Amino acid sequence: MSIKVELRLSRLRRVLQGEKAAIDRGAKAYAEAVKDLASQLAPLGDTDEPGYVHLRDSGEVEPIQSGAYKVVFHSDHAAFVEFGTARMAAQPYLTPATQRVAPLPFFARELAKLVR
Numbered sequence: 001m002s003i004k005v006e007l008r009l010s011r012l013r014r015v016l017q018g019e020k021a022a023i024d025r026g027a028k029a030y031a032e033a034v035k036d037l038a039s040q041l042a043p044l045g046d047t048d049e050p051g052y053v054h055l056r057d058s059g060e061v062e063p064i065q066s067g068a069y070k071v072v073f074h075s076d077h078a079a080f081v082e083f084g085t086a087r088m089a090a091q092p093y094l095t096p097a098t099q100r101v102a103p104l105p106f107f108a109r110e111l112a113k114l115v116r
Contacts, residue, residue, distance in 0.1 A: 018114045023067045026107035031061040031069035033106065038071065038097035043081065055081060071097075 042056045055075040062070050071094065075081075084090030 019111070020066065022110035022114055023107065026103075026110040027067050027069050028061065028063075029110070030101065030103045030106040031071050033101045034094075034097045035059045035061050035071045037101055038073070038094045041093040041097055042073075043091045043093070 039056045039059050044056070055073060055078055058075040058078065059071065059073045062072055064070055073082075073094065080088065081091050082094055083092075
């Protein structure tokens with residue numbers, strides 16, 4: 001009586017080949033989620049101040065390198081609102097968004113697609 005074990009590594013090869021692309025997709029999805037939440041958390045201010053609406057609409061996700069992205073708000077007063085000034089209290093929107101959005105599910109979802 002003999003026992004035969006056959007190892008098929010095609011699935012493992014596929015996972016390893018697609019790993020970088022999956023990490024990139026996960027990072028981009030995470031950054032988009034942070035941007036979306038930060039846009040929701042950004043203060044509106046008075047309706048007469050179009051700058052606050054511009055702040056909410058000025059968020060973008062920009063690639064830094066493969067697998068890395070940054071969230072940028074291009075409004076002229078984005079940093080002043082986030083960190084405050086000597087005359088204005090901080091009204092953080094980006095920092096709380098990064099604290100509330102967990103990155104792991106975005107990466108886990110993309111990596112799980114590779115194993116299927």
